[in-house]
Amino acid sequence: MAKVAVLGAAGGIGQPLSLLLKANPLVTELSLYDVAPSVVGVAADLSHISTPAKTTAYKTNEDLEAALTGAHVVVIPAGIPRKPGMTRDDLFKINAGIVKTLATAAAKYCPKAFIAVISNPVNSTVPIAAEVFKQHNVYDPKRIFGVTTLDITRANTFVGQVKNADPQSIAVPVIGGHSGVTIIPILSASGHTFSDSERDALTQRIQYGGDEVVKAKDGAGSATLSMAYAGARFVNSLLEASVGKKSGVKECTFVASSEVPGLEYFSTVVELGPEGVSKIHPVPALNDFEKKLLDAAIPELKSNIAKGVEFAKASSA
Numbered sequence: 193m194a195k196v197a198v199l200g201a202a203g204g205i206g207q208p209l210s211l212l213l214k215a216n217p218l219v220t221e222l223s224l225y226d227v228a229p230s231v232v233g234v235a236a237d238l239s240h241i242s243t244p245a246k247t248t249a250y251k252t253n254e255d256l257e258a259a260l261t262g263a264h265v266v267v268i269p270a271g272i273p274r275k276p277g278m279t280r281d282d283l284f285k286i287n288a289g290i291v292k293t294l295a296t297a298a299a300k301y302c303p304k305a306f307i308a309v310i311s312n313p314v315n316s317t318v319p320i321a322a323e324v325f326k327q328h329n330v331y332d333p334k335r336i337f338g339v340t341t342l343d344i345t346r347a348n349t350f351v352g353q354v355k356n357a358d359p360q361s362i363a364v365p366v367i368g369g370h371s372g373v374t375i376i377p378i379l380s381a382s383g384h385t386f387s388d389s390e391r392d393a394l395t396q397r398i399q400y401g402g403d404e405v406v407k408a409k410d411g412a413g414s415a416t417l418s419m420a421y422a423g424a425r426f427v428n429s430l431l432e433a434s435v436g437k438k439s440g441v442k443e444c445t446f447v448a449s450s451e452v453p454g455l456e457y458f459s460t461v462v463e464l465g466p467e468g469v470s471k472i473h474p475v476p477a478l479n480d481f482e483k484k485l486l487d488a489a490i491p492e493l494k495s496n497i498a499k500g501v502e503f504a505k506a507s508s509a
Contacts, residue, residue, distance in 0.1 A: 194435045195221040197263040199294045200270025202226035204416035212424035218431045219245040225259040260301040271311040288503050291317040295324040303330035314338040314370040316500035323504030334468035338446025340370045340459045342422035346401045347377045367460045374489045375399045380479045433464035
């Protein structure tokens with residue numbers, strides 16, 4: 193029913209993400225691209241799993257056309273992972289170029305596909321992808337998404353731990369962006385009450401959860417498994433809403449938005465549909481603490497977005 197292309201399929205996120213997508217019955221073809229030769233083995237390994245999706249490996253730039261042609265969803269986890277002491281901004285120069293190259297191929301070979309960008313820094317890489325599509329005159333703001341779902345899964349998990357509750361019963365909207373102070377968990381909408389110390393600690397942990405994993409892995413990687421889970425959840429929601437025609441599918445995602453004056457992109461609750469973005473929900477009601485978080489996030493988001501737009505425009509000259 194749907195061809196899904198994973199660009200960066202042999203990486204730390206790409207492999208478990210591809211495994212999870214292989215299990216989705218809505219996926220009939222799984223197109224796995226990576227410049228690493230091991231992508232051939234990844235495809236062979238996944239091909240032994242008894243689900244409908246046919247898996248095919250692609251490993252050169254010349255293969256991108258075949259990998260992308262006919263794709264319904266393109267997921268981009270490609271890039272280098274964070275290392276201890278490295279911020280998302282440190283990743284920019286390398287990952288920005290990777291995303292631009294892959295977005296250019298998608299604009300040429302599958303301009304109507306849904307593009308789900310995982311590569312960090314998402315606050316900048318999503319504007320890069322959008323600018324590339326604009327340059328090729330195929331831009332549709334309803335079809336380009338920044339995957340921020342990991343912030344939501346972290347928020348639900350951490351609240352569940354504090355309140356001794358099943359995290360699957362918790363739904364914390366996380367708005368803004370996908371790095372540090374731009375991550376704004378709306379704990380007031382969780383259905384739970386928190387002391388000031390609980391609120392402060394939870395907010396800090398949700399905003400910097402990635403650092404927790406980088407430190408725990410001690411130089412051996414970043415949040416790959418949890419990001420793969422979150423990425424698969426988002427793609428599965430996108431497929432349910434578009435291919436499966438399921439109504440009322442909602443996810444927080446970083447998209448072109450006018451919800452916050454002065455920002456071209458913002459993450460809030462988005463209803464998904466056959467054309468991608470069906471409805472962008474307004475910023476939820478915020479308490480005074482959350483309003484301060486939003487105020488702190490806006491200048492950082494504005495800078496991140498501008499950096500991506502400037503990179504895309506400068507590198508196309």
